[in-house]
Amino acid sequence: MIVKPGAFRFNTDSMKLEIFRGAYVGIGTLAAGQWEEIQATSPDVQTGGTRGVFGGGESTTSTIQYVNISTTGDAIDFGNLVVARRFATGCSSRTRGLFGTGGSPYNDDIDFITIASTGNAQDFGNASVTGLVTRCASISNQTRGMWAGGFTPGSAPARLQNVIQYVTISSTGNTKDFGDLTVARYEVGGFASSTRGLFFSGSTLDSNAYFNTIDFVTIPTQGNAADFGDISLGVVRGSYGGSNAVRGVYGSGYYSPARTNYIEYVTIATLGNGTNFGDLTSEKAEVYASCASSTRCLWAGGQTPTRTDAIDYVQIMNEGNAVDFGNLLASKSGVGACSNGHGGL
Numbered sequence: 001m002i003v004k005p006g007a008f009r010f011n012t013d014s015m016k017l018e019i020f021r022g023a024y025v026g027i028g029t030l031a032a033g034q035w036e037e038i039q040a041t042s043p044d045v046q047t048g049g050t051r052g053v054f055g056g057g058e059s060t061t062s063t064i065q066y067v068n069i070s071t072t073g074d075a076i077d078f079g080n081l082v083v084a085r086r087f088a089t090g091c092s093s094r095t096r097g098l099f100g101t102g103g104s105p106y107n108d109d110i111d112f113i114t115i116a117s118t119g120n121a122q123d124f125g126n127a128s129v130t131g132l133v134t135r136c137a138s139i140s141n142q143t144r145g146m147w148a149g150g151f152t153p154g155s156a157p158a159r160l161q162n163v164i165q166y167v168t169i170s171s172t173g174n175t176k177d178f179g180d181l182t183v184a185r186y187e188v189g190g191f192a193s194s195t196r197g198l199f200f201s202g203s204t205l206d207s208n209a210y211f212n213t214i215d216f217v218t219i220p221t222q223g224n225a226a227d228f229g230d231i232s233l234g235v236v237r238g239s240y241g242g243s244n245a246v247r248g249v250y251g252s253g254y255y256s257p258a259r260t261n262y263i264e265y266v267t268i269a270t271l272g273n274g275t276n277f278g279d280l281t282s283e284k285a286e287v288y289a290s291c292a293s294s295t296r297c298l299w300a301g302g303q304t305p306t307r308t309d310a311i312d313y314v315q316i317m318n319e320g321n322a323v324d325f326g327n328l329l330a331s332k333s334g335v336g337a338c339s340n341g342h343g344g345l
Contacts (some may be wrong), residue, residue, distance in 0.1 A: 002304065006112040023257045037099050050293035050341030051115055053097050054300055055081050058307060061106040065329050066207045069293040069339060076328040079120040082111045087288060088337030089147060091140035093169045094345050097338040098124060098145050106132035106153050109112035113339040128174035129165040132335050137190035139197040141344035148181055148199050149188040155206035160184045164217065180225040181217050191243035192344040193268045195219055198228060200250055201236035210235035229273040232263050238285055242292025243268060243343035244316050249297050251280055252287040259283040278321040281312050291333035300328055300335060307331040
């Protein structure tokens with residue numbers, strides 16, 4: 001019997017679905033002309049639910065902690081970063097989480113963890129395009145992790161960054177140049193679908209001017225960001241959030257110049273301005289620790305104006321005010337975050 005490439009069968013011995021790799025293919029490490037098991041997994045299978053992981057924070061800690069986003073409750077110890085820092089920003093695939101850059105002192109290190117397990121982070125590489133950088137945004141899909149904006153040591157405004165840089169998450173190594181934001185700025189937020197990444201809010205260093213800018217990029221390509229729309233509330237700095245594959249939500253930050261508790265949302269596949277979603281449980285800033293599953297977005301820690309350990313959450317597709325989720329291990333601001341079930345995966 002001739003088996004055509006792409007044919008399926010159910011292996012009754014292994015109880016797994018298999019696909020036939022044709023004799024002329026011979027891709028990767030598998031021999032040509034053989035049956036290959038179809039791999040199928042999800043955050044629910046790996047961890048019992050999508051896991052949100054938080055790393056670093058004020059005052060310059062190496063602590064990594066995690067929660068199960070589908071439940072509520074307090075964070076649990078995960079391990080430690082390679083380099084203690086605040087303002088690290090996280091991005092992730094379904095299996096691997098990255099924490100990159102940061103401050104106190106300025107940092108270009110990128111660490112990685114295996115999200116489904118616990119343990120200390122390992123060295124991944126460095127932010128080689130900008131070097132030492134802090135307070136930037138990060139986004140990812142299953143393949144690429146990206147950082148954008150921030151500032152580097154030196155005198156303002158020259159140290160303010162518009163650079164977007166990226167890595168391949170499944171490998172290790174230094175960042176490569178992707179393109180530029182439409183406006184150089186720091187304290188930028190970000191989230192993504194599998195194809196499109198958005199960067200929003202931010203501030204200058206010299207005049208401390210705030211932005212209502214929302215940029216977007218196409219993640220599988222390279223190139224400069226383009227205009228998506230505006231934050232409807234007005235100019236804001238340090239707004240962060242998360243997304244599923246359809247909708248992104250963002251909130252918190254400084255709004256000319258008071259702290260704010262607003263939450264807005266956008267539809268990632270379109271263009272346009274933010275729309276009112278609801279409010280956080282309190283006015284907060286420096287809530288870098290925001291992450292998402294396919295249904296929920298979390299904001300953890302921040303300044304209220306004192307540091308807080310509170311974790312808030314919303315249902316992404318249902319407008320309304322945030323509710324209490326639980327608490328971090330300690331009151332922290334400037335904490336990085338990632339998850340293995342966000343909208344980019």
